[in-house]
Each structure stands twice: as structure tokens, then as C-alpha cells.
Amino acid sequence: MDTELHKTETKVFRQQWIEFIYTLQDKICKVLEAVDGKAKFQEDAWERAAGRGGGGLTKVIQNGNVFEKGGVNTSVVYGHLTERMCKVLQIPFLGSDATWFAAGISSVIHPLNPFVPTVHFNYRMFELYDENGILKDRWYGGGTDLTPYYLFEDDAKHFHQTFRNTCDGFDEKLYPLFKHNCDEYFVNTHRNNERRGIGGIFYDHQRAGEDHDADFWFGFAQACGNAFMDAYIPIAEKRKNTSYNREHKHWQEIRRGRYVEFNLIHDRGTLFGLKTHGRTESILMSLPPTVRFEYNYEPQPGSEEDKLWQVCLKPIDWV
Amino acid sequence: MDTELHKTETKVFRQQWIEFIYTLQDKICKVLEAVDGKAKFQEDAWERAAGRGGGGLTKVIQNGNVFEKGGVNTSVVYGHLTERMCKVLQIPFLGSDATWFAAGISSVIHPLNPFVPTVHFNYRMFELYDENGILKDRWYGGGTDLTPYYLFEDDAKHFHQTFRNTCDGFDEKLYPLFKHNCDEYFVNTHRNNERRGIGGIFYDHQRAGEDHDADFWFGFAQACGNAFMDAYIPIAEKRKNTSYNREHKHWQEIRRGRYVEFNLIHDRGTLFGLKTHGRTESILMSLPPTVRFEYNYEPQPGSEEDKLWQVCLKPIDWV
Secondary structure (H helix, E strand, O other): OOHHHHHHHHHHHHHHHHHHHHHHHHHHHHHHHHHHOOOOOEEEEEEOOOOOEEEEEEEEEEOOOOEEEEEEEEEEEEEEOOHHHHHHHOOOOOOOOOEEEEEEEEEEEEEOOOOOOEEEEEEEEEEEEOOOOOEEEEEEEEEEEEEOOOOOHHHHHHHHHHHHHHHHOOOOOHHHHHHHHHHHHOEEHHHOOEEOOOEEEEEEEEOOOOOOOHHHHHHHHHHHHHHHHHHHHHHHHHHOOOOOOHHHHHHHHHHHHHHHHHHHHHOHHHHHHHHOOOOHHHHHHHOOOEEEOOOOOOOOOOOHHHHHHHHHHOOOOOO | OOHHHHHHHHHHHHHHHHHHHHHHHHHHHHHHHHHHOOOOOEEEEEEOOOOOEEEEEEEEEEOOOOEEEEEEEEEEEEEEOOHHHHHHHOOOOOOOOOEEEEEEEEEEEEEOOOOOOEEEEEEEEEEEEOOOOOEEEEEEEEEEEEEOOOOOHHHHHHHHHHHHHHHHOOOOOHHHHHHHHHHHHOEEHHHOOEEOOOEEEEEEEEOOOOOOOHHHHHHHHHHHHHHHHHHHHHHHHHHOOOOOOHHHHHHHHHHHHHHHHHHHHHOHHHHHHHHOOOOHHHHHHHOOOEEEOOOOOOOOOOOHHHHHHHHHHOOOOOO
8 A cells, every 4th residue: 555645544543543532521411420429530631741642531520419429531642662562562662762652531420329339431442553554554443341339230230231332332242252351350358369350342452454444443432432321321320320338339349449550459450550650640540549457357147238349259140 | 508497487477577567467456456445456357269278367447437438457478389370470380380479567557537538568488499398598578658648757757767767777778778769659640649658668689688687677677566556656646636517528538549540540559469379358458438430620729738748749858
């Protein structure tokens, strides 16, 4: 293919991806504000430090009726490839004149009410270019997962069914694979392999190949990103007015402690961001607003708290 | 030296070190209980899983008048050397028939009152043996550091002066070196190099050598361990009845968030423990009881909160 044509095409593709993440960010923030009814997202546009390209748009909601703290962030970043970066990304070093480009949307929403689950999603595209600006590699990653504090089987099934349906519209092999990935990824290995929540889907390093081209994976990310509305919003609406007491809140804060442990000890995205001089406040908006760490805390066997804990210890096939 | 005599001597030395850490643990718990006046330490003796040698004694205090959560832990552990372990310890691999031994005491105390500082200390000895049980290497590490939420210069000076005096009794070169180490170690590099607190002393990999023999470093650890009583207790006594309001507590919980970030992202001891299958509940007793993470929180310039923050951003020579 003609070099200039190739460059134009990848530029257009990149631009479409950027438009997708900004559009999704805007749409999800509006929907969450409608559910909340009080708090509004506040925006922080930021740029990377001198010598580092790109920036992002952080949107944060705090102290709402429904959402105690949450963020929906986009970032569009690029730069010259470093050996350290290749090591972290587990890819071969192409030389320091090569460049990389990454753009994604990520979100964590921590509700006030312990009966409304915390939700997280992230959809990203990563590209590598050689010293002439020719695209050498491109891959996609993403996923959406749910962290309830109390287990409602109907909610768990609804959440997973929504993503199963979305995946099945693309390729029926994807949901079982990405559901399994998710159960294997969000694990506190230092806590007897306790999961962060009840999972969802998770994928990484998906490339154009024999089965699927780049447009497929772009479309898949769009569909999964948009499925947030169907998967999460009905659950938030259904549970947001459930009355709760101090014991419920206490348990939520204990479980939030596990969320903190996973994100700071194990989460590749968090550690990658902090190590590559990402914007700390945007990365750590994922941490819950109030948290408790108690020595040796375990719920009463057979209690509602224990019921949730058990499905974190042993993932369930919900659909 | 005769092999059997050598083995007996190292065994006696090891035994004395173990007695030192258990004695110190007992003494410090009694003193802290006296300051608290209500809560008592609860004990958990634990053993490592099958195939891994040793165990420890975890002592935890919770919901006291003065101490909201705290632990004073000892552990005495040993096993066969693995390549992974050598990598983490940054030492050469001696072969898998070689063995290691480690014993130490570590403590973190989180007071309820935001005017009483959090304190941490840790004193440990590490030994390596060849396949014949002959001692090949032995080193010491340790330190004590203070994390106030409000700055009282008198307290900061008293704390540092106590450790300066202790160090000077051994070698006047030690305090400046170990104070500097401490300032360089407890750093949230992802937070613009903000320190966890106002420091103290910190040392690692101290071996018998030209200047000092093993008995010197043993005696030094004993003296520093015992200096806890003089360094911290008067501060806790002086501040424990200071009245405080919700804003003070809020700031304490924000700063505790930084403590969590340091311990889970950066602290070598915590990550080493979790990676080498240490007892999770004993390791993570260091996490504060209640914590807040707020997006982009910064204290008002010129406020008492800001005064503390500024000395965390720029370490001070207190004595």
C-alpha cells in the first residue's frame, strides 16, 4: 500500500477511536447524573508533563444522592518507545525512534448505598509505529466488571446476560473466554484468591488476525462500552432507594478495603499508569471514598455478607 | 574454627536475637496498654503452611481509648533458598540446598486522636547458610519513623533527638546516614515525592565488617528498639487528651490514605511478605482502620494541615 495512504488511513482510524471514547464518556456521565439526581460530574482537562505527549479529560462525581465517588476518564497519550515501557508491556523493543499511541476510557463508580454495586470498565487501543511512522502493531483491551456488597442473583444474572448477549452478537466464543479472563484477573492472590467481585468480561492484546479484523475489535469495544447502560443502570435504579443501616455500610467499607488492595497491589493498569508518569489523581480516582481495614475480619457464616464473600471465593457461571 | 563449635555459636546468637524480639514485643505491648487504659492486645500465634518453616506471634490492639488499631508482630521464619527469593533480596543464588533464616519484630500503631502521630518500627536479622549449615552471610535492618497528622515541632525534635542520642552512643556517623535513608525510603514517588511522615531512622543490609562486628549491630537494634519507649510514649501521653473535631479526623483519614498508598505500592517489606506467602492478616495489620480517598484533595494554604503537608514534601533536619 502507498505509504501516505496508509498513514492517512491509520490517522482516520485513530481519530474515530478518539471520537468513540469521548462520545461514550459524555453519554455515560449524562446517564449517571440522571440516576443520581443531585451531583454533577466535574471536569479536569490535563496534559502530560513537558517531553511527554498527550493528556486526558477526567470527569469526577462526588457526594451525590446515589454516587459517593466516581470517575469517567479518557486519555489520549503518545510518545517515543522506551526499553522500560516494552518490558512493562511485554513486547519486543523496536528502537527508540519508534513511537506508541494509546487511547482509552476507564471508569470506576462507587455508590453510597451498600446495596448498589460498584462498577468498573475500561476500553483501550494501543498502537506501535516504526521510525517512519508506519503502523507496526495495534491491539485492544477492555472489560466491565461488577463488585456488589450484597448478592442479588437476579442482578448478577442480568449483568452477565447483558454482556453475553453483546459478545454473542460478535462471536459466541468470546463471552466464555472473556468471562473466564475476568475471573482470573481481578484476584487478590494474597487473600486466598478471593475475587474483587462477581466479574464480568475482561480481554487484552486482541489484534486483527485470521478470525477478526481491526474494525471487528473496534466495533466490539463500542458495543461493550455502550452495554454499560443496559447492564448497570437498571441495577442502580432498582437498588438505590433500598434502606440500609450502619452494619451494611460497615461491610461495604470492609469490602472496599479489598478493592483498594487489588488496585494498588495487583492491577496492571494502575501500576502501569503510576510507573509511566500518568496523572496520579486521575488514576487513583478509582479508590473508594471511605474504607475500613480491620484485623482478621470475617462475616458470620450463613449471613448475607458471607453469601457475597463465598461467590468471591468461588466464581459462579451466572448465565 | 571447628565446624560444630561454629554451628553452636550461630545457634546461640540466633536464639539470643529471638529472645530479644519476643522480650521487646512483650515490653512494648505492656507500655501501650498502659497508655491506652482500656484495650488489650490480642494474640495470634501462627505457623507457616506445610513445607515452609517457622511462624510468628501477632499481637493486635483495636478500638482502644488511645489506639484505634495497632499491631506488634514477631516472626521467626526459615527455609530453603529459592532463586526467586534471591532475586527479591538482591543477593547471589547459593544453590537450593542453602537455607535462610529471618527473625524480626515490626509494629504499626494508629491512634484514634488525630493529634497523636502514627508510629512504625521494624528490627530484623537475616542469615544465609550453605548446604552444610555453615553461616555464609548475616545482615541487619530496621528503623523507626513517625507519621503525624498535625505538626508539633517540639514532638518532631524530641523524636529525632531520642534516636540521634541512641545512634550517637554507637557511632556518630549513623544518625545522619540513617535519617537520610529514612527520608529517601518512605516516599510516595507517585505523589510528587511526598514523604509518608516526618521520618526517623531506617537502615538495611548492615553486616559485620571493618568498623563494626555482629554484636555491635545486635546491640544497636536492641538500643533502637528500646528507644521506642522514650521516643514515642511521651508524645502519645502529651497529645492523647487533646480535643479534636470532624475536620481534624477528616484530615487524619486523608493522610491515612497516603499511608495505605505507600504500604501497598512501595513498601518492600509488605510486598516481600505478600510475595513469599507471609501471613496476610499479620502483614496488613499495618493498614489504618478508617481511611478516605478524595479526588484532588489539598489543604488550604497556610492552614495547620498545610503545615504538616509541607514538611512531608520537604524533609527537615530536626536536630
